[in-house]
Amino acid sequence: MNRFTIKRLIPVLLLGTVYAGYVIYPLTETLRESVNIGGAFSVANYVDILRPGNSANFEALWNSVLVSILSVLFSGILGTFLAFVLTQFTFPFQGLLSRLAVVPIALPPLVGVIAFLFAFGESGIIPRIVQEVSGLSGSVIALEGFSAIVAVHTYSFYVYFYLFVSTSLRQLEAAQLEAAQTLGSTALRTLRVIVLPELKPALLGAAILTFMASMASFSAPLLFGGDMRFMTLQIYNAKLNGELDVAASHSIVLTAVSIFFYIVLKIVTPRGSGVRRSKGTGRSGLVSLSAPVRRMLIACCVALLALELLPIAIIILISFAKEGSWTWQILPAAYTPENYQKLFADPYVFDPIINSSLMSLVAVAACILVGVGISYVLVKGSLRRFRDIGDVAATLSFAIPGTVIAISLILAFNTPGIFTAQNVLVGTFWILPLAYFIRMFPFVVRSTSASLDQLDDSLIEAGESFGAGSFRRFRKIVLPGILPGIIAGALLVIITAIGEFVSSVLLYTYSNRPISVEILAQMRTYNFGAAAAYSVFLLMLVMLLSVLAGYIGKEGKTHPSSVNI
């Protein structure tokens, strides 16, 4: 082996070690634990989960699957409807409305669920109003249990359908619809035979993402689930009870399901499908509807989007509620900015904000280092021949539920090992940023890869021809071209990390508790005002960063990722 080959291999080996140590090894440890009952090999846990019967574990699997299927159904209907109305008709404020339509995906996981709880939950404001107006018990329309979880999922995940379908509809060529017209096709037949098949990949892709996200969803079952069992909750409870083998086996089943669907998703939505061009002239609508029907559909769409903003408006309102002022009234009786003042004045309350910021920064640094490295090696470097498989592997942790990542880290790093320089990570500050890193470095891989794809190989070759060394080539030629992509990915990491809840709640210690965990603690002690103020603060921070990310790069925005709620 000559020096050249060794030099090329070093980055690959380094990245491979990181990947093996922090993504693969924890999973294998989880697998090992799941078949290790009292020191002996046994598949009893799996039998218990997978065999139909009355066991709590089978019930959890069954409920999770059922909730996910229903979530796909309702998200699909809502998202597709909004996509149709917002792309096919022209009406005032359309641009603003289509931006509103993607808001739920930007909500930090716990915040969205809590906002929903305040609005539609058992003692939510809407049921209270219904009770006051109609005299019926508010619980008639209050969402709880199963239906509440499906509703929250629909609220969050319809965005996948909306984004995928509206993109497909925009790409749909007007000339094709016109061709169908010249061939005598009716609007309905055109919709069925021409449009729907064109939308199939989008619908399928969104359905898979929604299914995966619903299976992995944790906050919604935690806050609305009551006594019902779900896989993620089962993992959480098993961990709290110290039954790590049970938690591990659930994790493995959940991971297997997710990875299976993730690979299916990669197959059904091929990268870089051909772009069709057409002339600027003319753009026929998909379906010609009479004016009243059109107006009704548009009104429906506006009403739905207003309804979508309602929970956010309510959580802002409650963030100003004076503590103890909201008991039986429809709306809180007294308002004060106190909750916000406390956020910054009270060191106890301010601590989590410091913690979350610090841990996000640590995570983002690691994400950039590893993410940029991986994408360079895969797109332009020595592993470019394995690009397709490499992409799937590098973004695999998108497919692994946050709950599972937390459990696998606990199982892998509760004893000293080589990947941690003989330290125990569980119970330390470092395990949270590590979890964030594992969950989020694919953001950077993806946005950087997108930028690298734009970068012409001949630029790099030109640098080579001038005798620039590989480091100088990277710094002078590659880096300036991909910097916007890196920054967009990094911002996405920060946005997600700063509100991360699903992994954090299993891994935090009191001294490094993040914002989300503190919100839950405030909810549990009925400090709704404080919880709401935290939530709104987090919301504002995330929105601000999203706007910033939107300005810097478009790379990360086209394909939403599955982020667990």
Place this chain on the structure above:
Amino acid sequence: MSRIALHNISRQFDDTLAVHEVSLEIASGEFFSILGPSGCGKTTLLRIVAGFERPTSGTISIDSRDVTQVPTQHRGIGMVFQNYALFPHMSVFENIAFGLETKKMEKMAIRRRVEDILDSVHLLEKIDVPVPLLSGGEQQRVAVARALVVEPAVLLMDEPLSNLDVALRLKTREEIRLLQKKTGITTVYVTHDQSEAMSLSDRIAVMRSGRIEQVGTPAQMYEAPASSFVAEFLGGANVLPARVSRSEQKIIAGKLVLSAPATFLDGFGDEDATLVVKPEAIVLSPSVDDGDVTAVIVHKEYLGFTTNFLAQVGDVTLRIASMSSERTKHLRSGDAAGIRFDWSRCTLLPHA
């Protein structure tokens, strides 16, 4: 076989007038081209005939039936789009059968019709191939087949050859013409390529800024352009602003002073005019003979059968096309040469 009549068609888009008071009669079985530069309104006019656009004013009739308010589906037209607009998720068969299926035709009959039409465009062996796997030329032929198989009254084509490479374009051009002759279908063909329009059409309408400049057979248009725009667009003619001096029988275009026969100046007095000189109307010789104008060759372009020259007379640059011959073979840039005008191939137009 159908006749198309457009009467005073106008189309306004916001504040641009895309089509302005166009009236046309297209005869049954005619191959009719609408020719013009991009943005002249030709595609909008075609889309009005198709029914994708409604005219702001005016009427369209097909076979004396007023179809101005009739939706596309019921106009009995077939259309070939610039980018073909084939349905990408379907095979060749499914694409072509689409229009027949909407007519609720029986399955066996559909199969037979599709096979027949594919045979006539020489694509029968590709019948079950998904369209994205076809080459550009094959896709183009499928698009034509799909439009023709429903036996429309009128075939509309919107720059159907512009996505093909040059060699294929010439070959497909011939095929389209043969197919049209065979079926006798009334065809409206939109293009910006004058050679395409000339070679295919029975008649051509040249459009400019939403208006029709001239309608006629290719020969009429070429021989007797009604405007300098038509002359330049259709024949690449030299269009020279000039001064006519009736008394001296001269035409003066800048430094170029020409003695013209009296018949050529018929109808003109002492006035400004436009002299249109086709490139082949200038005869070039290596020596300046009596009556020749002296020109300087500034550029030479050897094309085999013909050789193109750019020659300068003072401030006037002339495009000259001459048959390649011994006489002009040795002319080079910078050489002086004699030119004379074949007045039968020149046109004098009133000052625009």
